[in-house]
Amino acid sequence: MSKRIQAKYKIDRRMGENLWGRPKSPVNRREYGPGQHGQGRRGKISDFGIHLRAKQKLKGYYGSITEKGFRRLYEEATRLKGDTSENLIGLLERRLDAVVYRMKFVPTVFAARQFVNHGHVMVNGKKVNIASYQVKPGDVIEVRQKSKQMALVLESVDSPERDVPEYIDVDHKAMKGTFNAIPKLADVPYPVMMEPNLIVEFYSR
Template identity: 70%
Template structure:
């Protein structure tokens, strides 16, 4: 677990932001990147700014693979409407992101693990794929046998985050409903996300 925690903190320091807004981020103590050259920060080029925006968004959702992330972008382009808004809506329908948003777990990495291990039901059926896409009206809940897990209980009781407005949640029953696709302004990112720059990056 220590290695995973360190790798998450490295993401924070590499990107220069407290990506998940967590109080234990090392960025709260030292605002520079990892490694011996971390303190040297040059003004990034346009390409560098776009790349950073992509890395930030990918990292926030648990370091999604480049292949998967590009697929999400291509789907966002095919949909009607604003591509950057579409991209955010797609990312927010991933089951691991939904479990994190419902405050059933403390981090998106924990959400991925909880889903992988079969602790989550969607519409009463067990789903073990973190990238599974949730639809409007779907009911997501913690399996009854898993409801005493300390990780889940502590996350629900934590005052660190609020549940996003596009969910209805009953924490006593450990159950939530995905109400609607969110817009960028609805998503409670602790740092500024710039999906428009991600779109620019891929459309170069």
């Protein structure tokens, strides 16, 4: 098992939830946390702990975002007009790696980051290899021609495990899609409940 997969499953176990809704998640078999004390009785979580957990869960869902990068997204969300928690979700869903994952070109958010970094993706006809690149409504995202026959892509596209959300249109035969609109929290198909409002409280302390 690769280090990347181990890290992914460790996040699931630590949160006690199947973050990505995957059938192979160890949480499906063991709901307790990892480590020798994982089955011990959990005490009451403080307000700080609840807010921290909400942040770790949302940050963990999007894969390899650093704390510094996540904090930068939050600060940008506070500068935008409207509800900060909804703005944060919109910024996360506009990341190129998140869009590639939503379009089902790859099986996991971890694979999406690597896929983008290795230069397999084009935005509006130009290669973009920055996973954190912010996609805009109307942008066309496409798998590069030489990458369209990769086994990883073909298997992911055919997988019934996930559906493409309504704010994205995809033509899987052409391996191309359009990011139509910035979604709200209610539009994003999270397998578990996310609470970005608690993250706003966490950073507002």
